Amino acid sequence: MTSPRTAGTAPRSALTRARVLESAVDLADREGLGALTMRSLARELGIEAMSLYHHVANKEDLLDGVVDVVAVEIQDAVARLEPLADDAPRSAWRTATRRQILTARAVLLRHRWASTVLETRKTFSLPVIRYYDSLIGLMRHGGFSYDLVHHAMHALGSRALGFSQELFEPDGATAGSAGGGATEGADDAATAMLMQMAEQVPHMVEMLAAVSHEDGAGSTLGWCDDQSEFEFGLDIILDGLDRLAEREQH
Amino acid sequence: MTSPRTAGTAPRSALTRARVLESAVDLADREGLGALTMRSLARELGIEAMSLYHHVANKEDLLDGVVDVVAVEIQDAVARLEPLADDAPRSAWRTATRRQILTARAVLLRHRWASTVLETRKTFSLPVIRYYDSLIGLMRHGGFSYDLVHHAMHALGSRALGFSQELFEPDGATAGSAGGGATEGADDAATAMLMQMAEQVPHMVEMLAAVSHEDGAGSTLGWCDDQSEFEFGLDIILDGLDRLAEREQH
DNA sequence: GACGTAAGCCTTACGACGTAAGGTAGGACC
């Protein structure tokens, strides 16, 4: 069903679905997800908004495609990793899985808007499913039953792809500002607010005091090291899964 | 600077911020988050859209308030739980935490749109912080250092509030349809698509075949029991945390 | 070459959305 663009025929322009999607990714990277509108994307490409509809069915389809682009980028990065040897010990599944997930995460950190889009998709793209498929393969190497693999996927949730929604981060990394501006004001305000209600949330205040003291950095809310927190949570789950897999082996 | 509405003065109408927020929650419950617009909410209340701006600053503020309403509902539900006795054994933290999180989850399941709104808040409401505070309290009972508590919060992520983003679920519970309609067609389509690319994602196809066989229910993608999968993931994390807390005790 | 066809792009327009600006009416207080 793909358009039968035979070898010799040169299209009027070089504008293709692929170029549209790449441009959309660029735009979102630079100016945030909110700036990715049909009109602004068209402006970016030097065409009119309605012309985009020759390459994507509608905006949802555009977002689907954009997810595909990111997923392929993830796949490429994962493919560059050293594959797991067939004769590797059972336990090797864990480090290999960890590495794959952190690799996916590195890509998503380059496209911070992507997780939001990913979450709102209502259908899965092939590249994403392939990513999952390779994860399943690693767990099978680890001796997981398919049943356990299935549970494991649910347990990992979005962590399997390298992100976790942190209800905790007051990062304020809003879209729009091209220059990477600091957001110290927000932190201070949040900290001040917390102090104000110290008796309402005593444990929270104490925790913040205790944790920010150890850490040499600032005494504000923004101290968390996202990467190591992510790995902490990931390791807990991987350890738990490994234990269950071991038990399955009898 | 809240308006100093003294005791005797009767406002022209009974429309208050609280009533606006309640109405917004109702509307979202009934017709989905997409149907919650300033205009439709106003229609619901029998006023004009612009009149809402006397009770909320703008739409973001409305959503902030709506989150508050849900968070208070969670707090109320949690408050009805039997409190953890001071002389309860250390290990009691685990069951108490589990119960609190599942209680929060039950509320969020009544407002399925809420997790989406929660994720997009850029500032924390007091009710949500209080909820977290009580979780911290439970962990402190479990002997957690504040440092471990902090890591634990990150590890739980949104699971602390009772939801996890499942990149996996093809539920298709889109907003708009008032009646709870079935979505079998989507499942079948997804299954068919998977079969079509069996050689591209062999593990995935095998897993689906294996798991759906055991389970008596349908053989489609929609078989997952969200609740038990949530509990599975939660238990893995709680177990891991408990082990770490135990280690901290020397 | 002439010609039909179809793809790629454009123009215009519609109905949503959030909300800025300013108007009006009715109760509270002097």
Place this chain on the structure above:
DNA sequence: GGTCCTACCTTACGTCGTAAGGCTTACGTC
């Protein structure tokens, strides 16, 4: 009875996604 505040309304603007249809260019076929 004049003044003021507040709840509510009216009108209007700029944004969004996209439906409908027109123009133009490049091709395949004679």
